[in-house]
Amino acid sequence: MRQGGIVSPFPSAGGRLANGAVGRPAVDWEQRYRRTVITTDTVATAVVVAAIGNFFGARDAANWHEKWGILAFGTELLVLGALAVSRSWAPGVLGQGAEEFRRLGRSLFMATVVLALGGIALTSRNIKLWIFVAIPAIALITMTARYVLRLWLHRQRKEGRCLRPVLAAGSPATVRDLITRTRRLPHLGWRVDAVCTTGHDGDQLDGVPVVGRLSDVAGHVHRDGYRVVAVTPDPHWSPDRLQRLAWNLEGSDTEMVVAPVLMEVAGPRLHIDAVLGIPLLRVSMPTFTGGRRAVKGIVDRTGAAILLMLFAPLMVFVGLLVLADSRGGAFYRQRRVGKDGREFTILKFRTMVAGADRARAGLADRNEGAGLLFKLRRDPRVTRVGTVLRRYSIDELPQLFNVLTGSMSLVGPRPPLPEESAAYGPDIRRRLLVKPGLTGLWQISGRSDLSWEEAVRLDLRYVEDWSLALDTVILWKTLRAVFYGQGAY
Template identity: 65%
Template sequence: MEESVRARPLPARDSRPGGTVRATARVPATDWERGYRAWVVTSDLAATVVVVLLGAAVVGWLGWRTSASWVLAAGTVLAVACALAAGRAWNKRVLGEGAEEFRRLGRGLFSAGVLVGLAGLLTGALAVQPWVFVVIPAIGLVAFPQRYVLRRLLHRARRRGGCLLPVMAAGSPDSVRDLITRARGASHVGWRVEAVCTADGAAGEVGGVPVVGGLAELADHVRRGGYRVVAITSDPYWTPERLRRLAWDLEGTEAEMVVAPVLMEVAGPRLNVSGVLGMPLLRVAAPTFTGGRRLVKEIVDRVASAALLIALSPLLIVIALAVRVTSAGPVIYRQRRVGRAGQTFTMYKFRTMVADADRVRAALRESNEGAGPLFKLRRDPRVTRVGGLLRRYSLDELPQLCNVLTGRMSLVGPRPPLPEETEAYAPEVRRRLLVKPGLTGLWQVSGRSDLSWDESVRLDLRYVEDWSLALDVVILWKTARAVLGGAGAY
């Protein structure tokens, strides 16, 4: 499957003075998209058919209107196919990108359940109950993992340089350079910036990408170059009238126009576009730190931490014995950390260092490799042999489940800081303390100790501002991969 969605290398583009572009024969950028979409549609329908056939066999075996079970089976397959198509769950713009793909798949299956239920209600067929409450959810249990596997294959192909969308970036050199850097660092997004347009259109490069012309001729360059994405970044040139005119000029092309926000970095469910007084307005909702969703998060934290402590108790006992036998000192390391609203609490970890590690720290301060106020050493001489293994796979942090159970921490949240770290916080960084610190978070799944201080702060603030239950689920899912890989842990 992976080879079928790989894209052949795109022909190089020649730039000439004046911003003209030599048209080249190129492989259509949509070839791999069609192939990937075909794989997604086929896998969804195959999962639906297989699960429905099994459901029909089970329903018939249980004696629930055997003669009608196959009619219901056919109706269920048709309902799922129509619901996914109508809900645009197979739209190429969302496949392999973000959580929207999985949201549409979930909404489509839910709509299919509603359709089957209404059909049963209208026809008086009470036998639809197992199809609505068992078969369709079972389709989801198969379809969601299939989508995830296909996405992983797509991301692997993108890391190797295939299945990338050619992007034209247009804006100021600084903002375009930032976009290029982010696109290269996040290959899974699928963007490859191949050309740049700036206000003056002077020949040269921005971030290693050739400048092919000015902003005034952007639409012409897009039409000749066959770009799939036109990324608009900040520049004084852009006015509402010019952006509207550009959108009109791009009509009829395969290009998708994307405008980067320049006022604030806010994303996710807090953003909503609406029309007021004939003007498109980007509404930014206030971040939620209380309410029903927070209550759900609190309940999930307590229940999940209790369940994990029970399930992992044999492993916890083995780790405790290993720490106790291999080095002198207590099994559990206690440390004061700062939680929500600046309140301090005692955080628990398995001891991974020698007993007098805190006293030795002063002598190692000059060798500090940590970012910002953090103290980190890749080869810390205080770490024991067992401690190094525990740190690599984050097993030393399992006792923090007790902090989650008592309500001082959350399963997902910003990194719990030391008191001396918070004393050096700038006002904006103190927003990390608006929510409970987490056992894991965006910092954990984005590089851990390899992150710079600024990047770590940016990720924590992004979580505080854009928190949602769906984001927590994604972070918990990615944490397992990050921990098993052991990258960035020391």
């Protein structure tokens, strides 16, 4: 398929064929996308290895194991072998969340360890160059290439291409929730094309055809070739029936996905264990202390210090603009609630006129914020400079001082006001189990455009599923969210 003069690695697949089958085109684009990723990783590794060999190649190697050709060939094999062993090219992870980059990083770390051990065993003097230059360069190029490919894939999906046709099977309520989520998040790659359910009157459910009952799932899959069968909660699904469905799907290209009851727990906290021959879904406790949290604290403070040095000239310039635009100081200080309910003073560039807090009561009837939040799209208290600062989140740069002093984190839930926190119920108070963040899932998902329930759900999801890989993805996506200014006012 060609678009705009560029040859796309993805076919315009994902729709129904003339005979009604839907599965085969999806399989075709998945295979082509996987081949594109494998080729990109292989070429990137070969280019880095060849460049280092040509630039640093030594011609005076004393022994055969120190010859650059052998090191280069060995590094190439180690990296590609580690990628294969770690299943970094599995179709289920390509283009899907942080797991793709987590596996890529694990593969490169594995290759680094093996390369280091091999260098020690062979007493090679040149091994440091391959460990500290070649592997990091391969990591930078492959991760960048995969991110570019993912952006292209997500763009295709938003246009209705490269989607996995899904047959949803469950209760009407849970299927309806699945349909809503797939439509709201098309970049995840699912499109519910048909529904099997019970207790629903009508030929459609939220615009999706109801093709049969739950007992008819396997027959529809073999006839129409759906790529995914999404089993959602319903009393019909006993262990025996789920097992029988899995057996009936054997031999097809269809992936069976069972939604657990714990819908908002995911990522590294979920593990499958076999106890006494019974498959059990084990949910580990969320991590609030320990080594990973210590690493997060070090990364937070180091990152804040580096960013403050980089943005120091900009912050001085912005401070002068704020002072010149309206009366009052350059900074705005406000009490917020942090980890374990402890209050702290947050710093921002002032974006409103002096005395804006006292004028808030007179604007209460115009509040457009969701839930406990107070927001106005066209707040008369915002200054001209403040409008620009808010749109691109420049007003939040001084919060790097809060991160540096330890009251905030680079990534975390939104820091609430004391009056908001006082109105929290027991469930919502779980967002106070971790430090609030300069950015978070709420920042990259729409900010003020989100409903109160959705904002709370995202904060709680972060608390439950936090990981260093998730933090990295959020920080990366924050750059795009800030650039477009979505939901910022």
